[in-house]
Amino acid sequence: MWLFGLVSYREISKYYASLITYHPVREIKRMSREVAHAYLLCFISYRYQKVNDNLVDTFLYHVNKFIEEAKEAAKEQMAKERLEANQHLRDAGKILDLFTDETIPDEMIFGAVKQKAFSILDKEKFPLISQYLTRAVLDETAYEWQQYVRLSQKFKLHLRHLLLNIPFESQTKDDPLLKAAAFLKEAFGKDKSLRDYSQKSFPQACIPEKWKKYLHEIKTIPWYGKTKKRRMLNADKYEFLVYKLLKQGLDAGDIFIRDSRNYKSFEEDWISEEQWQQKDTLIKNLNLPYLHEPMAVILSRKKAELEALFKRVNDRIKNGESPDIKITGSGESLRWHLMYHNNAEPVDHPLYSQLPQIGIVDLLLFVHQKTNCLSAFIHLLDRYVKTDADMQCIIACLVAFGENIGLLKMAEISDISYQAMVTAAHNFIFLENLKKASDLVTNDMAKLPIFKYFNIEEEIIHGSIDGQKIDTQTNTINARHSPKYFGLRKGVSAITLIANNIPVNAKIIGTHEHESYFAFDLLYNNTSDVDPHILSTDDHGINQVNHMILDVFGYQFSPRYVHLNSDTKDIYGFHEPGFYKDCIVKPSRKINKQLIIQEWPDNILRVLASLALKTTTQSTIIRKLSSHLRKNRTKKAMWEFDNIIKSIDKLRYIDSLTVRQGVQKALNRGEAYHKLKRAVFHAHQGKFRVKTELEQNIWNECARFITNNIIFYQSYILSALLTQKEKEGKQEEADLIKRISPIAWQNVNLLGRFEFQKQQDTINIEEMISLLAQKILWHQLKEAEEALT
Numbered sequence: 001m002w003l004f005g006l007v008s009y010r011e012i013s014k015y016y017a018s019l020i021t022y023h024p025v026r027e028i029k030r031m032s033r034e035v036a037h038a039y040l041l042c043f044i045s046y047r048y049q050k051v052n053d054n055l056v057d058t059f060l061y062h063v064n065k066f067i068e069e070a071k072e073a074a075k076e077q078m079a080k081e082r083l084e085a086n087q088h089l090r091d092a093g094k095i096l097d098l099f100t101d102e103t104i105p106d107e108m109i110f111g112a113v114k115q116k117a118f119s120i121l122d123k124e125k126f127p128l129i130s131q132y133l134t135r136a137v138l139d140e141t142a143y144e145w146q147q148y149v150r151l152s153q154k155f156k157l158h159l160r161h162l163l164l165n166i167p168f169e170s171q172t173k174d175d176p177l178l179k180a181a182a183f184l185k186e187a188f189g190k191d192k193s194l195r196d197y198s199q200k201s202f203p204q205a206c207i208p209e210k211w212k213k214y215l216h217e218i219k220t221i222p223w224y225g226k227t228k229k230r231r232m233l234n235a236d237k238y239e240f241l242v243y244k245l246l247k248q249g250l251d252a253g254d255i256f257i258r259d260s261r262n263y264k265s266f267e268e269d270w271i272s273e274e275q276w277q278q279k280d281t282l283i284k285n286l287n288l289p290y291l292h293e294p295m296a297v298i299l300s301r302k303k304a305e306l307e308a309l310f311k312r313v314n315d316r317i318k319n320g321e322s323p324d325i326k327i328t329g330s331g332e333s334l335r336w337h338l339m340y341h342n343n344a345e346p347v348d349h350p351l352y353s354q355l356p357q358i359g360i361v362d363l364l365l366f367v368h369q370k371t372n373c374l375s376a377f378i379h380l381l382d383r384y385v386k387t388d389a390d391m392q393c394i395i396a397c398l399v400a401f402g403e404n405i406g407l408l409k410m411a412e413i414s415d416i417s418y419q420a421m422v423t424a425a426h427n428f429i430f431l432e433n434l435k436k437a438s439d440l441v442t443n444d445m446a447k448l449p450i451f452k453y454f455n456i457e458e459e460i461i462h463g464s465i466d467g468q469k470i471d472t473q474t475n476t477i478n479a480r481h482s483p484k485y486f487g488l489r490k491g492v493s494a495i496t497l498i499a500n501n502i503p504v505n506a507k508i509i510g511t512h513e514h515e516s517y518f519a520f521d522l523l524y525n526n527t528s529d530v531d532p533h534i535l536s537t538d539d540h541g542i543n544q545v546n547h548m549i550l551d552v553f554g555y556q557f558s559p560r561y562v563h564l565n566s567d568t569k570d571i572y573g574f575h576e577p578g579f580y581k582d583c584i585v586k587p588s589r590k591i592n593k594q595l596i597i598q599e600w601p602d603n604i605l606r607v608l609a610s611l612a613l614k615t616t617t618q619s620t621i622i623r624k625l626s627s628h629l630r631k632n633r634t635k636k637a638m639w640e641f642d643n644i645i646k647s648i649d650k651l652r653y654i655d656s657l658t659v660r661q662g663v664q665k666a667l668n669r670g671e672a673y674h675k676l677k678r679a680v681f682h683a684h685q686g687k688f689r690v691k692t693e694l695e696q697n698i699w700n701e702c703a704r705f706i707t708n709n710i711i712f713y714q715s716y717i718l719s720a721l722l723t724q725k726e727k728e729g730k731q732e733e734a735d736l737i738k739r740i741s742p743i744a745w746q747n748v749n750l751l752g753r754f755e756f757q758k759q760q761d762t763i764n765i766e767e768m769i770s771l772l773a774q775k776i777l778w779h780q781l782k783e784a785e786e787a788l789t
Contacts, residue, residue, distance in 0.1 A: 052260045059162045063247040074143035145214040152236040176205035194235035252629035270610045290552045295600035303574045309651040338564040347672040352746040367709040371444040376437035377428040392756040393424035402702035404683040414754040434701035442528040450719040453738040454500035463499035463532025464666040471687035478510040497522040499532040516543040521618040536666040543626040548642035572643045599637035672743040714742040720769045
């Protein structure tokens with residue numbers, strides 16, 4: 001209870017805010033006044049923070065979009081001017097020849113020479129050529145700022161109303177940027193043009209020195225009946241400068257929004273100062289061994305491990321014991337390169353084509369008989385409801401959402417009415433129930449005889465995280481453009497934690513969000529009994545803190561590294577680079593131990609305690625720690641410690657083929673799961689048709705539940721086959737079964753008309769296996785496996 005009290009009220013309010021969406025108004029009215037007010041206050045607080053997050057996301061999106069558009073247009077303009085200037089350079093050369101032309105008398109009037117030059121090159125082309133010749137390098141930044149003037153009408157339309165509604169705050173007292181933002185807000189609030197204000201009215205202390213020359217222009221103005229030139233600030237450029245600086249401030253953490261979830265001050269994500277005063281008791285209760293040791297002792301241990309790996313890796317390369325390391329050159333020109341092998345695992349093994357077909361409804365009921373998984377679907381208002389759940393309606397909803405069919409279409413192709421499914425979905429199908437149901441299946445799968453043979457390494461569960469891109473037909477707030485995956489459309493990413501072929505946790509994120517921010521989130525918040533010790537990802541899962549954080553929390557982060565060679569710059573040592581001069585694989589620089597030791601006892605420990613206690617979502621803290629723009633000693637110290645763990649893991653990866661194969665196998669299982677899920681979530685071309693993030697997560701969890709059931713069913717068959725073959729003493733066939741993946745769907749009928757209310761046939765796996773065992777063509781399966789490997 002003491003630890004629960006430290007959990008942020010933000011996470012509690014988020015939970016109760018999510019529940020309010022399931023309550024119709026009539027149910028809220030029946031609640032006691034205090035309970036109803038508590039629900040509504042949590043909902044309002046969470047929604048206000050979420051609205052601010054959405055406004056900031058939109059602001060950052062548009063500012064980035066205009067910056068990219070301006071830079072691209074600037075490059076095109078420069079290229080166009082270069083091309084045009086190059087086309088006239090020959091004419092410019094002819095004009096220069098006039099100065100050495102002996103046929104032109106020295107006493108000729110210069111005006112006549114000018115006329116002769118203009119006959120060679122048009123007069124209006126002269127400024128372009130002279131500028132091109134006098135500027136050896138064109139100033140791309142100047143072109144970019146000119147483009148903001150061209151884009152001014154567009155960015156005013158998209159950004160002004162956002163500026164007016166976002167309550168920006170700063171870490172710096174009397175921040176000149178906030179003064180500039182306040183000036184703009186006042187002008188826009190009065191619906192006045194910036195050109196109506198005098199030059200002195202513009203707060204200019206926020207303008208960086210490097211950009212001042214681009215924001216000011218020389219203009220001719222009337223002056224007592226005459227004209228004079230004056231250096232003036234361009235209002236459009238100034239306005240966009242404020243937007244650009246606000247974006248940079250948000251990225252760097254210097255600008256924040258207090259009532260927010262993702263953009264509040266970094267220090268507000270930590271446990272409070274008052275709570276941290278009890279840090280000794282707090283750390284003792286967290287049960288994390290790392291936090292109980294002095295950092296000097298930890299660094300001493302890591303130093304011994306890292307230096308021993310440097311010696312081992314280099315000795316094995318020199319002795320020719322690392323055949324995948326290719327050496328070219330010699331002496332100072334010596335180069336090394338790691339060769340890669342990608343051995344894909346077979347998906348949907350041929351064994352399953354020899355098994356009888358089973359409908360998805362029968363399969364779900366069979367798994368329920370073995371795991372009691374559907375018992376997790378309790379009524380939203382469980383203590384107030386006396387009626388039992390309608391199992392048929394719940395299964396109909398799970399299949400409708402999990403296969404992306406939808407309730408209306410399911411009513412047309414099944415024997416369950418639309419209204420009955422709507423009622424069941426409203427009362428029973430929510431995230432908490434879905435996750436509990438999946439955990440029940442996962443936990444029972446871990447007890448099957450076949451499960452231990454899914455381990456990549458003996459007694460160690462090796463997991464992987466990867467994202468699957470999904471189109472969205474409705475533009476939800478988290479949907480983003482990704483031309484590589486969606487073309488001109490938008491979509492989201494479904495990231496899943498796979499452990500021993502089982503999808504143990506999942507989450508929907510925007511395609512603009514980096515998958516690496518959610519790796520620890522998925523791992524640490526996995527509520528099943530299947531807990532991976534090693535976690536692998538592709539390069540999308542790597543950031544500046546994941547190695548350290550997973551190591552501290554007792555996990556080993558072992559991603560797949562690509563392009564490891566002599567140019568690798570992020571391998572570090574505890575000595576100066578000169579110490580390793582005789583090594584082939586050597587570090588690029590020395591670790592800053594002192595910075596880690598100084599920041600460890602107070603700041604780093606506080607961040608880690610905040611992660612452990614879930615004072616905010618782990619992805620939020622990790623996103624902020626991974627930002628390159630944040631200038632913070634604590635962040636730099638954590639990056640340094642991460643460099644140590646990353647260097648150790650990279651040296652292991654370089655040294656061991658077994659490690660590389662294990663990583664690749666774990667990632668292959670993630671790819672195999674995505675194929676299965678794509679087959680399950682097949683209707684409407686696998687595109688989300690829902691309108692909110694919550695619905696996306698519910699439909700995704702339904703798909704995970706169904707795939708989990710399919711994998712359990714196949715694992716149960718493999719376990720029965722394995723048990724039988726071991727009893728018969730047929731070890732060769734038993735060994736073949738141990739290598740078969742349970743990720744398969746050849747024998748599962750996901751389509752057709754669904755009949756939920758008819759009496760379902762009882763499935764006797766043991767009897768089925770007994771009848772089929774003699775018919776399975778084991779020699780063909782063995783030949784197919786050998787061909788694949």
